Amino acid sequence: QVQLQQSGPGLLKPSQTLSLTCAVSGDSLSSISAAWNWFRQSPSRGLEWLGRTSYRSKWHQDYADSVKSRININVDISKNLFFLQLNSVTAEDTAVYYCARDIDSSGWPHGEYYFYGLDVWGQGTTVAVSS
């Protein structure tokens, strides 16, 4: 059974860096069928995808345009952890943050692309940015 366990601080001051960790059990970060995502959710922005990382013969990251200049997602293979780093936070970054796994076919040798959904989620971390 795959599980994701999030950790990280819940209160930040403006201009600080948000750093969250997602610990993966039951799967490998380097699976060619999985990708590892970060999302946030707030009343004003709804459910917002921030970015994802995946291994398809090499590591690949995609980021949302809204945070592209401030975000980094990386992994620690030895500990089966992946991380979210969001720089220069403001009050607008206040939200509940989630990590999640998706399964897709991009690493498979044949066939059309198929997205099998975000099937495993972390428990969520409430992050507040306030001076």
Place this chain on the structure above:
Amino acid sequence: EIVLTQSPGTLSLSPGETVTLSCRASEIVSTRYLAWYQQKPGQAPRLLIYGASSRATGIPDRFSGSGSGTNFTLTISGLEPEDFAVYYCQQFGGSPPLTFGGGTKVDIK
């Protein structure tokens, strides 16, 4: 960016009723890219449907998805008390961004 619009925003229904939720895309989305989720207060979203019509593991058969092109629906046949929640559609075709609809809240009348 593909924008997903869900309607209505809120539905008030009674247990046992059947409900159909709508998700409209701003451009054609392959059925292979479309998923639906349920979210309850204080919880992460839960995958219900992928590939527009395939139920995820452990999802009861009262949940069904259909549609193609720019119009997709999620039907709950016979609402159970635990089904009152917010429902989101979502799409991803391999190229970012991954996007969600704004959600439809199904609450108890």
